[in-house]
Amino acid sequence: xxxxxxxxxxxxxxxxxxxxxxxxxxxxxxxxxxxxxxxxxxxxxxxxxxxxxxxxxxxxxxxxxxxxxxxxxxxxxxxxxxxxxxxxxxxxxxxxxxxxxxxxxxxxxxxxxxxxxxxxxxxxxxxxxxxxxxxxxxxxxxxxxxxxxxxxxxxxxxxxxxxxxxxxxxxxxxxxxxxxxxxxxxxxxxxxxxxxxxxxxxxxxxxxxxxxxxxxxxxxxxxxxxxxxxxxxxxxxxxxxxxxxxxxxxxxxxxxxxxxxxxxxx
Amino acid sequence: xxxxxxxxxxxxxxxxxxxxxxxxxxxxxxxxxxxxxxxxxxxxxxxxxxxxxxxxxxxxxxxxxxxxxxxxxxxxxxxxxxxxxxxxxxxxxxxxxxxxxxxxxxxxxxxxxxxxxxxxxxxxxxxxxxxxxxxxxxxxxxxxxxxxxxxxxxxxxxxxxxxxxxxxxxxxxxxxxxxxxxxxxxxxxxxxxxxxxxxxxxxxxxxxxxxxxxxxxxxxxxxxxxxxxxxxxxxxxxxxxxxxxxxx
Numbered sequence: 001x002x003x004x005x006x007x008x009x010x011x012x013x014x015x016x017x018x019x020x021x022x023x024x025x026x027x028x029x030x031x032x033x034x035x036x037x038x039x040x041x042x043x044x045x046x047x048x049x050x051x052x053x054x055x056x057x058x059x060x061x062x063x064x065x066x067x068x069x070x071x072x073x074x075x076x077x078x079x080x081x082x083x084x085x086x087x088x089x090x091x092x093x094x095x096x097x098x099x100x101x102x103x104x105x106x107x108x109x110x111x112x113x114x115x116x117x118x119x120x121x122x123x124x125x126x127x128x129x130x131x132x133x134x135x136x137x138x139x140x141x142x143x144x145x146x147x148x149x150x151x152x153x154x155x156x157x158x159x160x161x162x163x164x165x166x167x168x169x170x171x172x173x174x175x176x177x178x179x180x181x182x183x184x185x186x187x188x189x190x191x192x193x194x195x196x197x198x199x200x201x202x203x204x205x206x207x208x209x210x211x212x213x214x215x216x217x218x219x220x221x222x223x224x225x226x227x228x229x230x231x232x233x234x235x236x237x238x239x240x241x242x243x244x245x246x247x248x249x250x251x252x253x254x255x256x257x258x259x260x261x262x263x264x265x266x
Numbered sequence: 267x268x269x270x271x272x273x274x275x276x277x278x279x280x281x282x283x284x285x286x287x288x289x290x291x292x293x294x295x296x297x298x299x300x301x302x303x304x305x306x307x308x309x310x311x312x313x314x315x316x317x318x319x320x321x322x323x324x325x326x327x328x329x330x331x332x333x334x335x336x337x338x339x340x341x342x343x344x345x346x347x348x349x350x351x352x353x354x355x356x357x358x359x360x361x362x363x364x365x366x367x368x369x370x371x372x373x374x375x376x377x378x379x380x381x382x383x384x385x386x387x388x389x390x391x392x393x394x395x396x397x398x399x400x401x402x403x404x405x406x407x408x409x410x411x412x413x414x415x416x417x418x419x420x421x422x423x424x425x426x427x428x429x430x431x432x433x434x435x436x437x438x439x440x441x442x443x444x445x446x447x448x449x450x451x452x453x454x455x456x457x458x459x460x461x462x463x464x465x466x467x468x469x470x471x472x473x474x475x476x477x478x479x480x481x482x483x484x485x486x487x488x489x490x491x492x493x494x495x496x497x498x499x500x501x502x503x504x505x506x507x508x509x510x511x512x513x514x
Contacts, residue, residue, distance in 0.1 A: 079358040089349040
């Protein structure tokens with residue numbers, strides 16, 4: 001196991017916000033070319049972990065290696081290795097769909113011919129080519145989501161982070177999107193690290209799964225291993241047996257308290 | 267190079283698309299020109315200082331440049347709130363390139379605003395000493411634009427939302443404008459006020475622009491140019507440092 005190259009390696013990662021521990025001493029590895037799902041209830045620490053892995057946030061403690069570099073010390077070389085589709089909006093509403101794509105393409109130094117070809121291909125793929133010259137502010141939530149995905153796939157990175165990429169998409173678009181991602185994963189050996197609330201998505205697509213709750217990883221392994229471990233028949237049952245519904249309520253309350261404190265501070 | 271260009275392009279496109287912003291931001295300088303220019307004109311003349319509009323115009327031009335530049339820098343806060351900042355932050359490009367592109371874009375927009383206000387001052391009776399004065403005037407305007415876009419960027423990098431903005435407006439931007447010699451001559455001021463005007467970088471921009479446009483300067487154009495350049499470079503450095511420290 002250890003001999004296979006880990007493209008993501010996380011050891012004892014902790015992130016505290018004042019007295020609130022969002023990520024609590026987690027460790028996991030993702031192999032090169034693997035599709036890895038990171039599951040957990042709301043507020044479990046998924047997005048915080050992704051932010052740390054993608055250089056947006058410094059951890060309180062722990063050791064992380066992404067494609068051979070540390071996202072704390074050597075942010076720039078880590079940034080060269082990944083692409084990301086964020087959970088929340090990250091488009092420029094005052095630019096058109098095409099301009100958002102173009103901006104991304106230039107920022108990621110995609111050669112002009114490939115850039116133009118891929119932009120057209122991806123905008124057609126998410127069915128926004130006809131609307132390419134419309135301002136993003138006129139788009140519906142679903143359209144924005146599709147554009148975010150198209151933009152995230154524009155440069156083919158070594159690692160693709162997807163934070164709940166298919167949230168709010170219809171089943172057709174979800175299926176298309178995953179087919180497209182799986183295709184790049186196969187053709188270019190691109191590693192995929194994603195979070196989702198759709199258990200059947202993780203079941204079907206992920207080769208390995210980690211489940212996080214209260215900032216701690218409560219289980220990790222293949223879909224089969226998780227089901228065997230919890231003596232359940234589906235990933236959803238395994239997930240519920242590991243995280244439970246009562247615990248999740250408590251978790252939400254802590255987050256709410258933290259949000260209230262934040263509001264008071266500002 | 268492309269990174270700088272694309273960030274520049276974004277600022278410029280967004281500015282020219284917001285026609286109401288352009289027109290709206292002309293109201294204030296126009297009001298200053300009319301109210302101050304005509305209101306204080308006769309007193310100024312009686313005090314033996316000559317034509318007030320001639321004195322006031324460079325100040326109003328740079329006031330307008332400063333506002334546009336600061337707002338361009340500060341719009342990082344909007345990018346943060348609307349999420350777009352993340353897209354720039356995770357990009358594999360140096361923070362210096364991002365800051366340079368954004369700053370040059372903001373400065374371009376601010377200079378353009380300055381040119382419109384310059385045309386307005388011509389309408390109310392301002393006359394530059396010579397047509398060639400436009401070139402040194404352009405250099406001073408551009409430096410002031412870069413300086414205050416960098417300042418806006420630096421400040422915005424440390425703010426999470428627009429809440430602190432009012433504070434900056436009242437305790438930084440307005441004092442910079444009013445204590446810079448934009449509206450009154452800097453001679454015979456009380457010591458504390460004189461000190462503030464001397465450490466205010468806008469003072470040197472206005473002095474330089476006045477020197478270029480009407481041939482009246484306190485410190486000399488070389489001094490003005492030197493001080494503006496040094497402060498601008500320092501703020502660009504501080505701005506990119508603070509920007510690189512942003513955590514989301």
